[in-house]
Amino acid sequence: xxxxxxxxxxxxxxxxxxxxxxxxxxxxxxxxxxxxxxxxxxxxxxxxxxxxxxxxxxxxxxxxxxxxxxxxxxxxxxxxxxxxxxxxxxxxxxxxxxxxxxxxxxxxxxxxxxxxxxxxxxxxxxxxxxxxxxxxxxxxxxxxxxxxxxxxxxxxxxxxxxxxxxxxxxxxxxxxxxxxxxxxxxxxxxxxxxxxxxxxxxxxxxxxxxxxxxxxxxxxxxxxxxxxxxxxxxxxxxxxxxxxxxxxxxxxxxxxxxxxxxxxxxxxxxxxxxxxxxxxxxxxxxxxxxxxxxxxxxxxxxxxxxxxxxxxxxxxxxxxxxxxxx
Amino acid sequence: xxxxxxxxxxxxxxxxxxxxxxxxxxxxxxxxxxxxxxxxxxxxxxxxxxxxxxxxxxxxxxxxxxxxxxxxxxxxxxxxxxxxxxxxxxxxxxxxxxxxxxxxxxxxxxxxxxxxxxxxxxxxxxxxxxxxxxxxxxxxxxxxxxxxxxxxxxxxxxxxxxxxxxxxxxxxxxxxxxxxxxxxxxxxxxxxxxxxxxxxxxxxxxxxxxxxxxxxxxxxxxxxxxxxxxxxxxxxxxxxxxxxxxxxxxxxxxxxxxxxxxxxxxxxxxxxxxxxxxxxxxxxxxxxxxxxxxxxxxxxxxxxxxxxxxxxxxxxxxx
Amino acid sequence: xxxxxxxxxxxxxxxxxxxxxxxxxxxxxxxxxxxxxxxxxxxxxxxxxxxxxxxxxxxxxxxxxxxxxxxxxxxxxxxxxxxxxxxxxxxxxxxxxxxxxxxxxxxxxxxxxxxxxxxxxxxxxxxxxxxxxxxxxxxxxxxxxxxxxxxxxxxxxxxxxxxxxxxxxxxxxxxxxxxxxxxxxxxxxxxxxxxxxxxxxxxxxxxxxxxxxxxxxxxxxxxxxxxxxxxxxxxxxxxxxxxxxxxxxxxxxxxxxxxxxxxxxxxxxxxxxxxxxxxxxxxxxxxxxxxxxxxxx
Numbered sequence: 001x002x003x004x005x006x007x008x009x010x011x012x013x014x015x016x017x018x019x020x021x022x023x024x025x026x027x028x029x030x031x032x033x034x035x036x037x038x039x040x041x042x043x044x045x046x047x048x049x050x051x052x053x054x055x056x057x058x059x060x061x062x063x064x065x066x067x068x069x070x071x072x073x074x075x076x077x078x079x080x081x082x083x084x085x086x087x088x089x090x091x092x093x094x095x096x097x098x099x100x101x102x103x104x105x106x107x108x109x110x111x112x113x114x115x116x117x118x119x120x121x122x123x124x125x126x127x128x129x130x131x132x133x134x135x136x137x138x139x140x141x142x143x144x145x146x147x148x149x150x151x152x153x154x155x156x157x158x159x160x161x162x163x164x165x166x167x168x169x170x171x172x173x174x175x176x177x178x179x180x181x182x183x184x185x186x187x188x189x190x191x192x193x194x195x196x197x198x199x200x201x202x203x204x205x206x207x208x209x210x211x212x213x214x215x216x217x218x219x220x221x222x223x224x225x226x227x228x229x230x231x232x233x234x235x236x237x238x239x240x241x242x243x244x245x246x247x248x249x250x251x252x253x254x255x256x257x258x259x260x261x262x263x264x265x266x267x268x269x270x271x272x273x274x275x276x277x278x279x280x281x282x283x284x285x286x287x288x289x290x291x292x293x294x295x296x297x298x299x300x301x302x303x304x305x306x307x308x309x310x311x312x313x314x315x316x317x318x319x320x321x322x323x324x325x326x
Numbered sequence: 327x328x329x330x331x332x333x334x335x336x337x338x339x340x341x342x343x344x345x346x347x348x349x350x351x352x353x354x355x356x357x358x359x360x361x362x363x364x365x366x367x368x369x370x371x372x373x374x375x376x377x378x379x380x381x382x383x384x385x386x387x388x389x390x391x392x393x394x395x396x397x398x399x400x401x402x403x404x405x406x407x408x409x410x411x412x413x414x415x416x417x418x419x420x421x422x423x424x425x426x427x428x429x430x431x432x433x434x435x436x437x438x439x440x441x442x443x444x445x446x447x448x449x450x451x452x453x454x455x456x457x458x459x460x461x462x463x464x465x466x467x468x469x470x471x472x473x474x475x476x477x478x479x480x481x482x483x484x485x486x487x488x489x490x491x492x493x494x495x496x497x498x499x500x501x502x503x504x505x506x507x508x509x510x511x512x513x514x515x516x517x518x519x520x521x522x523x524x525x526x527x528x529x530x531x532x533x534x535x536x537x538x539x540x541x542x543x544x545x546x547x548x549x550x551x552x553x554x555x556x557x558x559x560x561x562x563x564x565x566x567x568x569x570x571x572x573x574x575x576x577x578x579x580x581x582x583x584x585x586x587x588x589x590x591x592x593x594x595x596x597x598x599x600x601x602x603x604x605x606x607x608x609x610x611x612x613x614x615x616x617x618x619x620x621x622x623x624x625x626x627x628x629x630x631x632x633x634x635x636x637x638x639x640x641x642x643x644x645x
Numbered sequence: 646x647x648x649x650x651x652x653x654x655x656x657x658x659x660x661x662x663x664x665x666x667x668x669x670x671x672x673x674x675x676x677x678x679x680x681x682x683x684x685x686x687x688x689x690x691x692x693x694x695x696x697x698x699x700x701x702x703x704x705x706x707x708x709x710x711x712x713x714x715x716x717x718x719x720x721x722x723x724x725x726x727x728x729x730x731x732x733x734x735x736x737x738x739x740x741x742x743x744x745x746x747x748x749x750x751x752x753x754x755x756x757x758x759x760x761x762x763x764x765x766x767x768x769x770x771x772x773x774x775x776x777x778x779x780x781x782x783x784x785x786x787x788x789x790x791x792x793x794x795x796x797x798x799x800x801x802x803x804x805x806x807x808x809x810x811x812x813x814x815x816x817x818x819x820x821x822x823x824x825x826x827x828x829x830x831x832x833x834x835x836x837x838x839x840x841x842x843x844x845x846x847x848x849x850x851x852x853x854x855x856x857x858x859x860x861x862x863x864x865x866x867x868x869x870x871x872x873x874x875x876x877x878x879x880x881x882x883x884x885x886x887x888x889x890x891x892x893x894x895x896x897x898x899x900x901x902x903x904x905x906x907x908x909x910x911x912x913x914x915x916x917x918x919x920x921x922x923x924x925x926x927x928x929x930x931x932x933x934x935x936x937x938x939x940x941x942x
Contacts, residue, residue: 051512052483066832093838105829110851116833123838171833190369191539192583195595202592217512220542220585224592247587261517263542265584267565270546277468277484277518 005078007178007211008063008096010036013072015058030058032235034072035311038179038213043205045212047222047243050232051258056215058235060183063213064098094124097177101184103164107156113167114152117141120175140170144200162193169200173208180204180212186221198224219262223247231255234292237311241318251320254293291323299324330357330397331501331533332381332419337394339373339380342387346604350376350389352557355630356638358501363527363534365544365565367580368554371600374537375424377554378505382415416443420494422504427486430478436464436489437474443493466529467492467522484515488522495526502527505537520547542584545569550636553577556601556611559630562638573639575616610642618643674929681922685915686739693732700725700733700886712907719907722898730886731911738888739919741799741872745806746865752807753815753860761822762845775819778812787871791880798882802875806868814860821856825849858930862923873916888912 013034019026034055038044050056061067063074065081074081076092084092100106107116117137120126127133138148144166156164165185172180182201186194202225204210214222222229223243230240231252239252250256261275278296291297294304301323309321335355341348351373358364368374379385381396383403396403398414406414415421423429431439440460461471467488478486487507494502504523508516524547527534538544544551545565552562553574561574572578579596586593598615601607607614613623622642630640699705704724712719718727760771790805791797797805825831826849834844850857875881876889877896895901895909 051514064832064836066835090838093836098832098836100829100832102829106833108828108830108848108852110854116830119834119837119839175837192369192580192595194585195583195593198592219513220587223587223590224585244590257514259587261514262587263517263540263546264588265542265545265569265581265586266588267545267569269588271517271521274521275514275518277488277515277522 006037007040008038009075011073014070016070029235031055038211043211045205045214045226047226047229048213048215049219051217054232055235056232060181060215095178097172097175098181099168099185102188103168109156113154140173143173144170162189180210182212183215239320245318252322253297253299329359331360333357333397335395338392339376340392341389348603349557351380354559356552356559358533358535361531363548365548365551366537367541367544372554373557374554375505378503378537382421417497418499419501420499422494422507424505426490432479440493444496463492463496484511487519498530501533503535557603560640573644574641575618576612672929674925678922678926689732689735693729696729698726698729700730730891734886734888734891735915741803742865742869744803745868748807749810749864750861752811757815757818758845761819775812775815783809806871810864810868814864825852855931859927862927866920866923
């Protein structure tokens with residue numbers, strides 16, 4: 001049964017969190033009007049980038065079905081995520097997996113490492129016997145360069161951070177998802193270990209039919225394996241498109257500021273000029289009608305205060321949400 | 327070394343365990359000159375943070391100073407009595423430990439904490455001038471005076487870090503040792519805080535020792551870069567020289583393992599893992615992972631040598 | 646390659662729990678505490694049957710004798726052997742305390758799990774109920790109920806104690822579950838296709854083991870204190886002998902002021918012994934629940 005549409009399609013996704021008690025009307029718009037499409041017929045690693053407060057982790061939780069959207073739709077194989085039941089829901093669970101930032105947090109300290117691998121094997125019926133299950137788990141561990149005999153029988157605290165994260169990836173090999181939501185998969189690892197994890201992700205994309213939504217604040221790592229990027233700021237998309245284009249030819253003032261601040265390991269490519277830091281905390285006003293970046297923007301115009309900039313099409317999939325390009 | 331502000335000579339800081347001690351800093355010598363920014367880089371577990379606290383004899387059990395000297399303007403800090411050492415700390419040398427911004431008291435106003443810090447180390451009561459003093463201090467780190475009335479929890483990470491920096495600068499130290507000052511901060515804020523540190527250093531004529539695992543960050547601001555591996559200092563060079571021509575194989579591997587927006591592609595990681603510091607390998611500690619290792623590397627531990635003025639490396643291949 | 650049978654795996658949730666139990670029993674503190682409580686239960690259960698005296702029958706033996714070989718603790722002013730009373734009373738006290746404890750504990754766990762994990766309006770309702778039971782001056786109500794009911798028998802006693810014993814541990818357990826619910830491994834379990842109840846049993850419960858044990862010890866101890874307290878002031882199954890009722894008799898006959906230490910010290914000692922054994926068990930469970938302490942990592 002061929003399905004050649006979008007595996008995952010997100011339309012106008014919005015999530016508003018209420019703050020305070022019953023009486024207070026304050027709220028935080030974590031995500032606003034977010035769109036995304038992951039096709040079935042090819043594999044992509046899309047970077048979802050943003051600093052703290054950008055809403056990227058909220059998007060991850062929404063896509064994984066942990067929280068419900070306030071408005072907008074998430075469609076999996078053309079069906080609304082909220083309405084999936086039975087076999088369709090099981091298929092979604094099987095085909096959409098995740099890797100999180102802190103592998104220690106993702107492990108139940110009461111059990112040995114085998115537990116986290118046996119879980120999906122049992123639930124997704126990947127094996128029909130104890131022996132087969134063990135074989136599958138071992139093969140998955142070998143794919144990530146871990147020795148099953150040294151890992152399966154140990155407790156989480158007996159392994160290093162790098163080993164734990166590899167076990168998380170072994171779990172991905174086991175479940176063979178179509179989409180992997182990777183939320184800061186390398187940020188808690190030593191620099192020298194990151195390359196290995198990135199290689200594994202690339203391998204999964206190239207050889208195992210897996211698309212990946214790589215969520216991070218660290219563009220340098222994502223750039224190694226991803227070709228498309230979406231940059232968020234306070235819940236809204238500021239710019240998106242081909243990674244190299246967005247980096248080398250940034251259009252949005254926020255993106256320009258962000259990209260220019262990313263440290264380059266080369267003393268001959270140092271920061272030029274200086275950034276201006278905020279003197280006082282500006283509250284995240286939910287009553288901002290204009291552009292969310294306008295109070296920090298060096299190129300702000302009057303219209304920026306009044307109207308939200310729509311996401312405009314520049315050439316070749318490059319999009320910007322900025323009045324400068326209207 | 328002339329004009330050295332702070333000089334460590336063969337410093338050893340070990341950690342006591344139930345078995346062999348962990349040799350976290352095992353005979354490290356290096357110096358920080360006046361008005362310079364030195365970066366101290368290395369992976370986690372290399373001993374750089376231990377070195378940072380060791381320099382000021384601020385190690386707490388199970389860590390202990392096994393040997394060596396630390397000279398500040400020629401005076402041995404380790405032979406001073408506690409009172410003298412306390413005066414040196416904060417007034418002359420300020421330490422910003424890792425995660426200092428999380429150590430701010432959540433129930434105290436920023437104003438009161440700065441006041442406490444100043445009184446604890448200076449002993450003087452500034453009386454009415456205190457308020458102005460604090461406002462000036464906060465302004466120097468680009469924080470409005472309104473921040474002084476806030477509590478730490480009301481401030482973002484970047485602002486808390488700046489508040490901490492302002493406390494460290496309060497007594498105008500000659501040397502600031504900052505351990506991972508920006509690791510938990512957003513990219514733009516990180517740049518801002520580092521630029522601020524450099525700015526403050528320029529204005530007050532002090533020196534800065536930046537400790538970080540992130541050589542990309544260090545390459546943006548430092549004058550000299552010192553690389554540590556497994557408790558040993560393996561290379562110290564001017565930052566431009568070290569990137570143009572890294573002398574130690576570990577430095578080469580480290581630089582190659584950092585992703586860069588300039589280069590793209592997955593960087594090459596160094597195969598293997600850092601050694602167990604309870605029982606480090608014989609000879610050079612890096613030899614099991616070194617592409618250029620030879621017979622002598624497995625037997626003799628290379629000493630940090632100045633092969634050319636300003637270029638230090640601990641490697642048999644470059645002797 | 647080592648065959649699967651030699652590698653210990655987390656098999657289905659049932660086996661995981663059984664394996665958990667095995668680990669639990671191997672812990673020294675748990676063993677010690679269990680020995681203490683089982684020991685005293687056995688000694689008293691067997692002991693009173695071996696002695697020829699009837700603990701309840703007045704005039705069974707000569708009145709008011711001091712300790713002797715025939716009556717190691719002496720006899721009370723109503724002509725009953727005190728040692729037999731002690732042993733018999735211990736068995737009943739333990740029975741009442743544990744029955745109350747088990748009922749209270751079960752209610753507490755169920756309410757905490759259902760409310761804490763599933764949340765929503767159900768949780769809000771359960772939370773209110775729990776708070777009400779915490780705030781009610783339980784001892785006053787206990788006294789009232791006991792007085793109104795008239796003849797209180799053992800099952801009724803346990804029930805009364807349970808009704809007021811479940812609320813506070815429940816509140817604490819719920820807070821714990823709420824925090825466990827946010828842990829990353831819960832998310833991963835969901836991604837593996839597990840549903841609510843499965844997650845509760847498989848992922849949350851094992852992590853609560855030390856706390857469950859501690860709470861159980863608290864609940865049972867609290868039940869026994871309440872029981873002794875009620876009986877001390879004359880409310881309780883008056884027709885029989887428990888540790889509290891022994892103390893009640895002692896009080897009524899001014900044993901404290903008359904210095905009849907052979908009468909009142911033994912029951913107090915036994916109560917302390919029981920509390921201590923439960924406490925040691927809970928300490929042991931704390932070690933078990935934290936594998937870091939178990940295996941040198």
